[in-house]
Amino acid sequence: MKATGEIFFDLRKRAYLNPEGADRPLKSPIPHDTLVKARKYRLQRIRTRLQEFDCAAILLYSPINIRYALDVTNMQVWTAHDAMRYALIFADGPAIMFEFKGCHHLCDGYEGIDEVRNSIPWIFMETGTRSEEMVRDWSREIAELMREHGANKRIAIDKVEPPGLKALEAEGFEYVEGQQITELARAIKSEDELTLMRWTIRVCEAGMARMYENSLPGRTEQELWAELHYENARSGGEWLETRLLTCGARTNPWYRECSDYVCQQGEMISFDTDLIGPYGYCADLSRSWTCGYTAMTAKQSELYRAAVEQINHNLQIIQPGMSFREFNAKSWQIPQQYQPYRYSLAAHGVGMADEWPVIPLHPDFASAGEGYFAENMVLCVESLIGEKGSESIKLEVQVVVRDGGIERLDSFPFEEI
Numbered sequence: 001m002k003a004t005g006e007i008f009f010d011l012r013k014r015a016y017l018n019p020e021g022a023d024r025p026l027k028s029p030i031p032h033d034t035l036v037k038a039r040k041y042r043l044q045r046i047r048t049r050l051q052e053f054d055c056a057a058i059l060l061y062s063p064i065n066i067r068y069a070l071d072v073t074n075m076q077v078w079t080a081h082d083a084m085r086y087a088l089i090f091a092d093g094p095a096i097m098f099e100f101k102g103c104h105h106l107c108d109g110y111e112g113i114d115e116v117r118n119s120i121p122w123i124f125m126e127t128g129t130r131s132e133e134m135v136r137d138w139s140r141e142i143a144e145l146m147r148e149h150g151a152n153k154r155i156a157i158d159k160v161e162p163p164g165l166k167a168l169e170a171e172g173f174e175y176v177e178g179q180q181i182t183e184l185a186r187a188i189k190s191e192d193e194l195t196l197m198r199w200t201i202r203v204c205e206a207g208m209a210r211m212y213e214n215s216l217p218g219r220t221e222q223e224l225w226a227e228l229h230y231e232n233a234r235s236g237g238e239w240l241e242t243r244l245l246t247c248g249a250r251t252n253p254w255y256r257e258c259s260d261y262v263c264q265q266g267e268m269i270s271f272d273t274d275l276i277g278p279y280g281y282c283a284d285l286s287r288s289w290t291c292g293y294t295a296m297t298a299k300q301s302e303l304y305r306a307a308v309e310q311i312n313h314n315l316q317i318i319q320p321g322m323s324f325r326e327f328n329a330k331s332w333q334i335p336q337q338y339q340p341y342r343y344s345l346a347a348h349g350v351g352m353a354d355e356w357p358v359i360p361l362h363p364d365f366a367s368a369g370e371g372y373f374a375e376n377m378v379l380c381v382e383s384l385i386g387e388k389g390s391e392s393i394k395l396e397v398q399v400v401v402r403d404g405g406i407e408r409l410d411s412f413p414f415e416e417i
Helices: 032-052 063-070 076-081 124-149 162-170 179-186 191-213 221-234 298-317 324-330 336-341 362-367
Strands: 002-004 007-009 057-060 086-090 095-099 115-118 154-157 174-177 244-247 268-272 286-290 345-350 354-360 378-385 393-402 405-408
Touching (some): 032 057, 032 063, 032 191, 057 063, 063 076, 063 179, 124 162, 154 162, 174 179, 179 354, 221 244, 298 393, 324 345, 324 354, 336 378, 354 362
Parallel strands (some): 057 154
Antiparallel strands (some): 002 007, 057 086, 268 286, 345 378, 378 393
16 A cells, blocks of 8 residues: 555555456456356255245246346336236246236246246236236236146245235135245355356446545545446446445435535545346445545544454354354444444345345344354345444445355455554
């Protein structure tokens, strides 16, 4: 790290830009065969869980769950809030993709899809006063397929509006809550999945390097956030789940979204990427650094040390087979002065988005569910440190649980204090 007076530009971060030139996007070196193997593994994970829950099939509406099971995409953000496409996957039978009219060609070349049909949208936005009629047509088609291919009348659904659920129950089928099935399936990654995720992290860290290069006085929070968007989009990524980047006093309390606030020399810049990148995987990383590459003040250094201590302590104790309750008992205990400004959780799962499990920070652990860490579970381990009148330091790293501990998936450097 080269120092010039009070300015400390971290050359290590520049290394994360594209070595072919910062003006060029990153291009994935991953062979198609890796993606094919990941697809096969993921679809089988869904079917195995269906069998464990004694379900004949699962009906998927979440575009992330459809992506996980079949990998086919279509206007992911829009279809997350307008239920226009869905998939029906049988435990021992076909995987059927229902695309809206004119989009069947998007399913070409996907090995796990056995049949493509026109979807029957019945939400009011699409059908208006014909919604009741269309939901009957929709439920009858699902019922016919269940009777043809299903071993029983238990159907899991990841998300469904009440009229659809009532219509399927009227056809004689038993609803099983499907999110538990999809979350448990997604929790354990194959080595091929991890290869794909590492590439998303590579793209995310290139975007973080662009943010760092532009962390200069006079830039707005939104301008810095746009650097991450730009790198992700041009390198084959998809979207950002949030807009969590703030400067100076706006970092505390946390959860303000980026704005046209102009960052000032020496202010802390803190962010959380929540990036859905190439292949649909998530890179959920957080860092904090000063605007203008200035040396940290005594208070900034104190807060930053505490955040690093929390991250490192919690990384060192994670083991496969450890219960969430045991982790909580052994986890870093946040000092009292930081508790009113704390983050709500210590760690969470991540895959194609934030996933189960969510492990609350120790003051909030009473709300936690039971569970344990397992090999090849991917986690984000978090810290948010601030106190009354201070800025906030936000750090987050992404790891995979291995035999004997964790393997770090990200490598973008912390600040030197």
